[in-house]
Amino acid sequence: MAFLEVKDLEVYYGKACAISNVSFSIDEGKCVGIIGSNGAGKTTLLDSILGITNWRGEIIFNGNSLRKLPPREIVKRKVGYAPERGSIFPGMSVKDNLLVGAYLNRSNIDKNLANVFELFPRLEERQGQQADTLSGGERQMLALGRAFMLEPKLVMLDEPTLGLAPIVIGHISEAVKSLKKTGFTILIAEQNASFTIEHAEMIHILERGAITASGTAEELGKEEYIREAYFGT
Numbered sequence: 677m678a679f680l681e682v683k684d685l686e687v688y689y690g691k692a693c694a695i696s697n698v699s700f701s702i703d704e705g706k707c708v709g710i711i712g713s714n715g716a717g718k719t720t721l722l723d724s725i726l727g728i729t730n731w732r733g734e735i736i737f738n739g740n741s742l743r744k745l746p747p748r749e750i751v752k753r754k755v756g757y758a759p760e761r762g763s764i765f766p767g768m769s770v771k772d773n774l775l776v777g778a779y780l781n782r783s784n785i786d787k788n789l790a791n792v793f794e795l796f797p798r799l800e801e802r803q804g805q806q807a808d809t810l811s812g813g814e815r816q817m818l819a820l821g822r823a824f825m826l827e828p829k830l831v832m833l834d835e836p837t838l839g840l841a842p843i844v845i846g847h848i849s850e851a852v853k854s855l856k857k858t859g860f861t862i863l864i865a866e867q868n869a870s871f872t873i874e875h876a877e878m879i880h881i882l883e884r885g886a887i888t889a890s891g892t893a894e895e896l897g898k899e900e901y902i903r904e905a906y907f908g909t
């Protein structure tokens with residue numbers, strides 16, 4: 677059985693359908709990418725796995741259904757989430773933000789902190805700085821770092837490259853590579869196809885809440901409309 681299995685997922689906000697009939701899975705240690713444009717339903721999908729939305733269908737993680745579990749329970753099962761736009765706790769220091777990430781995982785805090793600082797030396801330099809004074813890229817690093825403090829079994833990244841300069845995207849990319857080497861299971865939601873293609877073994881195109889195409893980068897690249905709409909070539 678796959679490590680994460682999403683089956684016939686459906687999410688409504690009132691009468692508006694945000695996710696319909698979405699099914700996909702991720703094997704342990706693999707990276708899956710969801711590529712979709714604004715409003716496609718990427719955040720709703722990741723929020724659902726974390727238990728923040730009211731969903732129908734089935735989500736099975738590490739052999740157990742996540743149905744009706746509160747987010748806290750899901751986080752305890754080691755689902756890490758780096759939310760959109762590097763959402764962090766603005767009034768707290770960088771280091772305290774990272775320690776909040778360790779709230780539901782009290783083991784190896786010093787080691788994990790050292791790992792995060794190794795991945796992102798910029799965060800170590802700025803550990804005492806208040807988080808709302810960080811640049812966009814630094815916030816994104818902090819959101820990722822906070823997720824890693826959980827020692828997650830699955831880590832979900834919501835648009836980790838949004839608004840970042842190529843050099844900063846390069847840092848995020850290096851971090852994702854190092855996570856993959858460590859054996860993390862990763863789910864990336866992105867509009868940035870080239871970043872996603874670099875890391876994900878399997879990609880799903882999400883349009884208006886539904887998966888309209890799935891495959892490896894090479895397979896999807898053969899479809900002209902996908903190349904034009906998402907790969908920009």
Ligand SMILES: Nc1ncnc2c1ncn2[C@@H]1O[C@H](COP(=O)(O)OP(=O)(O)OP(=O)(O)O)[C@@H](O)[C@H]1O
Nearest residue numbers: 689692694712713714715716717718719720721760
């Ligand atoms: N809390 C909410 N209440 C009502 N509608 C919502 C809510 N959150 C999202 N939506 C709607 O659901 C749809 C999917 O939104 P979602 O944020 O999941 O898309 P997204 O792919 O993450 O977009 P973006 O790339 O802009 O972040 C959109 O039409 C959005 O307006």
Ligand SMILES: [Mg+2]
Nearest residue numbers: 718719720760
């Ligand atoms: Mg979003």
